Amino acid sequence: MALRRLLQGSVLPRVTGRALAPAVAPFSTESGETIRATLFPGDGIGPEIAESVKQVFNVAGVPIEWEEHYVGTEVDPRTESFLTWESLESVRRNKVGLKGPMATPIGKGHRSLNLTLRKELGLYANVRPCNSLPGYKTRYDDVNLVTIRENTEGEYSGLEHQVVRGVVESLKIITRQASLRVAEYAFHYAKANGRERVSAIHKANIMRKTDGLFLKCCREVAEKYPEIQYEEVIIDNCCMTLVKNPGLFDVLVMPNLYGDIISDLCAGLIGGLGLTPSCNIGEGGICLAEAVHGSAPDIAGKNLANPTALMLSAVMMLRHLQFNDKADRIHNAILQTIAEGKYRTTDLGGKASTSEFTKAVCDHI
Amino acid sequence: MARRSTPLLRRLLAPSPSPSPSTPLAGAASRRTVTYMPRPGDGAPRGVTLIPGDGIGPLVTGAVRQVMEAMHAPVYFETYEVHGDMPTVPAEVIESIRRNKVCLKGGLATPVGGGVSSLNVQLRKELDLYAALVNCFNLPGLPTRHDNVDIVVIRENTEGEYSGLEHEVVPGVVESLKVITKFCSERIAKYAFEYAYLNNRKKVTAVHKANIMKLADGLFLESCREVAKKYPGIQYNEIIVDNCCMQLVAKPEQFDVMVTPNLYGNLVANVAAGIAGGTGVMPGGNVGQDHAIFEQGASAGNVGNEKIVEKKRANPVALLLSSAMMLRHLQFPSFADRLETAVKRVIAEGKYRTKDLGGTSTTQEVTDAVIAKLG
Numbered sequence: 001m002a003l004r005r006l007l008q009g010s011v012l013p014r015v016t017g018r019a020l021a022p023a024v025a026p027f028s029t030e031s032g033e034t035i036r037a038t039l040f041p042g043d044g045i046g047p048e049i050a051e052s053v054k055q056v057f058n059v060a061g062v063p064i065e066w067e068e069h070y071v072g073t074e075v076d077p078r079t080e081s082f083l084t085w086e087s088l089e090s091v092r093r094n095k096v097g098l099k100g101p102m103a104t105p106i107g108k109g110h111r112s113l114n115l116t117l118r119k120e121l122g123l124y125a126n127v128r129p130c131n132s133l134p135g136y137k138t139r140y141d142d143v144n145l146v147t148i149r150e151n152t153e154g155e156y157s158g159l160e161h162q163v164v165r166g167v168v169e170s171l172k173i174i175t176r177q178a179s180l181r182v183a184e185y186a187f188h189y190a191k192a193n194g195r196e197r198v199s200a201i202h203k204a205n206i207m208r209k210t211d212g213l214f215l216k217c218c219r220e221v222a223e224k225y226p227e228i229q230y231e232e233v234i235i236d237n238c239c240m241t242l243v244k245n246p247g248l249f250d251v252l253v254m255p256n257l258y259g260d261i262i263s264d265l266c267a268g269l270i271g272g273l274g275l276t277p278s279c280n281i282g283e284g285g286i287c288l289a290e291a292v293h294g295s296a297p298d299i300a301g302k303n304l305a306n307p308t309a310l311m312l313s314a315v316m317m318l319r320h321l322q323f324n325d326k327a328d329r330i331h332n333a334i335l336q337t338i339a340e341g342k343y344r345t346t347d348l349g350g351k352a353s354t355s356e357f358t359k360a361v362c363d364h365i
Numbered sequence: 366m367a368r369r370s371t372p373l374l375r376r377l378l379a380p381s382p383s384p385s386p387s388t389p390l391a392g393a394a395s396r397r398t399v400t401y402m403p404r405p406g407d408g409a410p411r412g413v414t415l416i417p418g419d420g421i422g423p424l425v426t427g428a429v430r431q432v433m434e435a436m437h438a439p440v441y442f443e444t445y446e447v448h449g450d451m452p453t454v455p456a457e458v459i460e461s462i463r464r465n466k467v468c469l470k471g472g473l474a475t476p477v478g479g480g481v482s483s484l485n486v487q488l489r490k491e492l493d494l495y496a497a498l499v500n501c502f503n504l505p506g507l508p509t510r511h512d513n514v515d516i517v518v519i520r521e522n523t524e525g526e527y528s529g530l531e532h533e534v535v536p537g538v539v540e541s542l543k544v545i546t547k548f549c550s551e552r553i554a555k556y557a558f559e560y561a562y563l564n565n566r567k568k569v570t571a572v573h574k575a576n577i578m579k580l581a582d583g584l585f586l587e588s589c590r591e592v593a594k595k596y597p598g599i600q601y602n603e604i605i606v607d608n609c610c611m612q613l614v615a616k617p618e619q620f621d622v623m624v625t626p627n628l629y630g631n632l633v634a635n636v637a638a639g640i641a642g643g644t645g646v647m648p649g650g651n652v653g654q655d656h657a658i659f660e661q662g663a664s665a666g667n668v669g670n671e672k673i674v675e676k677k678r679a680n681p682v683a684l685l686l687s688s689a690m691m692l693r694h695l696q697f698p699s700f701a702d703r704l705e706t707a708v709k710r711v712i713a714e715g716k717y718r719t720k721d722l723g724g725t726s727t728t729q730e731v732t733d734a735v736i737a738k739l740g
Contacts, residue, residue, distance in 0.1 A: 139510040139614070155526075155543070160580040166547035170581040172526070176537035203628075205475035206483055209531040210541040236635045236644075237667060243614055243639035257574075261607050261632055268611030 035321055038090045039066040042100030044295025045305035050100050052307035052358040053314045056333075059362040062318065062326050067094065071102060071113065081116040088120050091288060096321060098314055099290035103297070118151060122283035124178065125185045126151045126259065128276060128292075129316070130266040135339025136348060140269045142247035147266055148189065149259025150182040151280065156256045174210040174255060179217035185281060186218075186253035187225045197229040197250040198222070201238045201258050214255050235262075242266065267292070274347050277312035279320070287320040289313035303353040306345040308334060311361070333364035401698050408439055411695050414461045414468040415442040419449050420668025421679035422471020425661075428681035428732040429469065429688045435736040438692065438700045442469075447484065449474040449668075454484055459491060467695060468658040469688055472668040486529070489522050492656045495549060496556045497522040497630065499649035499662040500690075501637040506713030507646070507722060513618035514641040518663075519560060520630025521553040522651055527627045545581040545626065550588035556652075557589075557624035558596045568600040568621040569593070572609050572629050585626055610636055617641075631663075638663040645680030645721040646712070648687040652694075659691040660684070673720075677727045680719040682708055685735065707738040 041050035069087040078085040091097045102113045125148055132143040159171040190198050200218040204211035222230035235258050241248055246269055267276040273293040280288045291310040299305055311334055318327035337343055343360040344350025417423040445458045462468045475483040497520045530542040561569050571589040575582035593601035606629045613636050625633055638647040649662030661683040673679050685708050692701035711717055717734040718724025
């Protein structure tokens with residue numbers, strides 16, 4: 001059903017399900033049945049923008065019941081972090097969640113919050129669609145790509161040690177299992193969203209065995225999807241082409257480190273982290289959408305924050321739940337509000353407050 | 366001074382009767398007094414090892430050769446054939462570079478995925494060329510999305526992620542070692558600050574990912590901080606690599622000199638080159654204690670595709686500007702200035718540009734245009 005709508009096509013700025021739907025998930029969309037979703041408002045500006053999202057969802061009539069969880073003040077020994085076991089259980093049960101920005105507490109004796117979420121929920125792929133927002137002018141107009149980044153291994157395995165004084169080794173690990181998993185997801189996403197091409201980004205001419213294994217896995221998966229074009233691009237060329245001609249890319253699939261850098265680079269192309277949605281896919285069909293910007297403690301509580309990133313991430317979450325028409329309506333409302341330019345928050349060069357922007361989006365629905 | 370030589374001297378020092386200059390530069394060049402004072406014997410020709418390389422390499426190195434001849438530059442080239450699929454760089458080539466101390470090379474394409482290790486990397490390690498430098502700047506007359514770009518990326522060239530130490534632990538699990546040592550980090554930091562000091566640069570930025578790779582990049586940062594203390598006149602700051610890439614596409618004017626470990630340097634150099642006009646125009650090179658190899662600035666392994674080679678439309682600007690850097694390194698600054706001025710004028714005019722700059726010229730046309738503009 002979602003696919004038929006995709007193929008119908010439509011004219012900009014009306015956006016179809018093409019741009020943001022993460023995956024085909026086994027959720028029913030019968031009216032009257034509310035879906036439970038976990039919400040982590042986060043710190044700093046988190047609670048305000050989470051409030052905006054809730055308002056917009058209410059106005060659009062989305063049948064979602066939020067379970068709010070906050071980061072605790074003490075380390076929970078079961079999770080070794082400030083996130084409690086109950087919070088994680090909630091996400092595991094609901095299979096879907098939305099996360100605001102969380103400040104990383106400094107100190108020892110606990111794992112970082114993002115690391116905890118990733119390990120406990122098995123979040124293996126980070127999906128970031130980057131689309132130029134019509135009406136918000138950056139130097140690039142034709143960005144329409146999705147970066148899919150392997151999120152569990154690679155250079156971020158955290159395995160470092162000092163060999164002798166002054167010599168440090170850090171391990172980069174690539175496994176067949178993880179590479180296959182993320183490649184599968186990338187092609188599945190491309191197919192489900194009507195994307196034509198998947199590009200694997202690598203540096204296999206230098207790191208022959210590690211990136212070579214990653215490429216081998218991508219090739220294997222590519223053979224199962226003959227209708228989708230597959231290409232391999234060395235990261236040097238990828239970086240250069242992205243800043244010269246980003247319209248040439250469609251879906252990018254990458255190991256962890258390159259993915260980190262390239263996805264932030266692409267966010268920069270469309271206007272920064274304040275406008276970029278993001279979603280983490282975990283084992284068992286878990287989808288945790290999140291806003292990737294910081295918690296901005298300096299503007300917290302002042303009604304100045306830009307809720308766009310969290311709203312767009314929430315839209316991604318809706319598409320995952322297959323509420324495609326509601327997702328489209330909210331998405332179009334957001335795009336229209338930004339395109340019109342009357343209500344823009346300060347980081348986009350406007351003077352509107354969070355509540356004014358939210359109200360404008362609600363009015364457009 | 367004998368009386369007869371005075372009128373002779375007067376004639377030599379008088380402005381040459383050239384046609385009225387069309388640009389201010391032309392007039393200045395003919396009126397300029399001798400500012401570079403050489404030692405006697407500095408004009409003796411210097412030998413330079415030339416490696417044409419693969420793909421577009423022979424085309425662009427041919428262009429450099431032509432321009433050098435047209436200028437009567439005091440360099441002679443010792444050419445050696447090296448290709449990316451050779452197992453190692455031939456010993457005679459290394460021998461020649463050790464003798465001449467300077468090399469100019471086109472790219473060497475490394476076959477992807479297995480078999481041969483990159484010869485570019487091998488050369489750098491063999492000769493211990495520990496600093497790779499790319500100068501990314503806006504060329505006047507070449508429209509790009511970003512103005513105000515003038516960045517020099519200095520990248521550690523021997524260790525880091527490119528150590529080449531990989532192995533398969535069990536089938537399906539591969540490990541690669543990233544090695545960071547204090548010795549290498551310190552010397553690249555020293556080079557970066559020294560470069561900034563000698564070239565009147567105001568800021569050095571260290572690019573890292575120490576929030577995740579705490580020990581490895583932490584060691585790199587420590588070394589940079591120590592060296593920064595010795596140069597109080599130069600600003601120093603640190604930036605995480607993903608934020609760095611985002612800032613490069615948004616506000617490139619905030620960066621001046623950037624010092625990075627190996628892999629991030631590759632990415633940052635390519636992004637910086639891309640925003641300033643593309644890897645076809647950025648000069649760069651690799652330098653060590655004793656030797657230097659000059660090549661296309663970023664992405665030396667990119668040798669273009671067959672179509673470009675066939676139609677002979679490769680962009681020689683990057684290698685021409687790198688050879689100008691080489692001429693300065695060899696202490697022929699006047700020739701370097703002439704070459705750079707000619708290239709910049711050709712680009713500014715816009716008539717002869719290759720495809721990557723939005724034009725349709727061939728390599729030869731651009732080369733001829735540069736030769737015509739040599740003052």
